[in-house]
Amino acid sequence: MSDTRDPGDAWVTAADGNSYWGRFGAAGLLLHDPGRGVLLQHRADWSHHGGTWGIPGGARHEHEDAVTAAVRESNEEAGVPLDGVLPRYRHVLDRGGWTYATIVADAVQPFEPVIADAESHALEWVPLDRVEEYPLHPGFAASWPLLRPLLTAPPAIVVDAANVIGSVPDGWWKDRRGAAERLRDRILALGGAPVAPGLVGLSEAALPGIDAAYPEWVVVTEGVARDVESAGDVRVVGAPELGDDTIVAETRALVERGLRVSVVTADEELRTRVEAIGAAATRGPKKLLKRLPA
The missing domain is CATH 3.90.79.10 (Nucleoside Triphosphate Pyrophosphohydrolase)
Known part of the structure; x- marks a missing residue:
């Protein structure tokens, strides 16, 4: 046998x-x-x-x-x-x-x-x-x-697309919509793969043994890029007016659902606003970009 x-x-x-x-x-x-x-x-x-x-x-x-x-x-x-x-x-x-x-x-x-x-x-x-x-x-x-x-606190990451794209001088200003689509596609390319817990504000000291998070992704676009479409598990939200206001609104909605929300932006005023409504963490663009596929 x-x-x-x-x-x-x-x-x-x-x-x-x-x-x-x-x-x-x-x-x-x-x-x-x-x-x-x-x-x-x-x-x-x-x-x-x-x-x-x-x-x-x-x-x-x-x-x-x-x-x-x-x-x-x-x-x-x-x-x-x-x-x-x-x-x-x-x-x-x-x-x-x-x-x-x-x-x-x-x-x-x-x-x-x-x-x-x-x-x-x-x-x-x-x-x-x-x-x-x-x-x-x-x-x-x-x-x-x-x-x-x-x-009762699943992770979510809200991405300030304009801020993240603008952090790298790669010619994004020649095609803002295309740059937003490429950022969306890089996040999508993760294919459900986990991210480091630090990106969603979890530390090894506070929660030993937690080595990965599988977040819900929300990418907020604005201006000429605001009609970029969602794809797969990456939800794209076009800001009708100011991008910051839409990021705050999306963050508030996720917090009210009970999610642990991290916002990716280098804008200090925006960081203050989202932290005031319950964002668990704010992270700079480089912390996100270095984790994404090229």
Whole structure:
């Protein structure tokens, strides 16, 4: 009989001397539905820390990124739709030679979890304020106080397109609309890839282990570039009059939705205005440009 197990399905000993499941590390999905809470898994008795409650997840395949692994494992264990997950943050626990990545994500379509293998006693949507009433997996219990605030504050980045474009003397003044389109396309080229948490105002000191954010993008254009169209997941908003006023309005709307908003601009007056209405951070154009594909 052939062995159909993936090469990643194996125990490894990390630098801390303990054994962990997943030759290439492991990943789990902390999935949040605003109306129902988070999806928890009651682990089978035979599993590691059996009988406790945690999140769906498991060993990563070789060359598999953390989001793909977390969603795949959750689909296999709990019937989570492969296209029903919107990543927001990534938290990594590093044991030295072995890592566990928690993907904090939103459920973007309603579904009922289904026990799809022998690894679960039960699956439940648990309201946030009731999670600590459950006998939690020790690793999840330790990370829950850190991760919970992120569930209700997904990241967003509002880009002052005119300011960012004007920060690089590359001839943008010859074709302002084309320059705005190129900026939009560079952001689009990220293809859902994460950005450094510092870009959305998260620090390692404040939230250790958070190494990536998956923001909602809003690009505000003005003047001859104000009719540039949105593309993919990049929403472009043309300012009918002053670009700064539209940036403030978009920031306020995102803050009121509960998002953690960072505004990319070098305009000091604009920074003061958006911070006054709740922007979590402001960042200069170079911090954004150096993270974008050429």
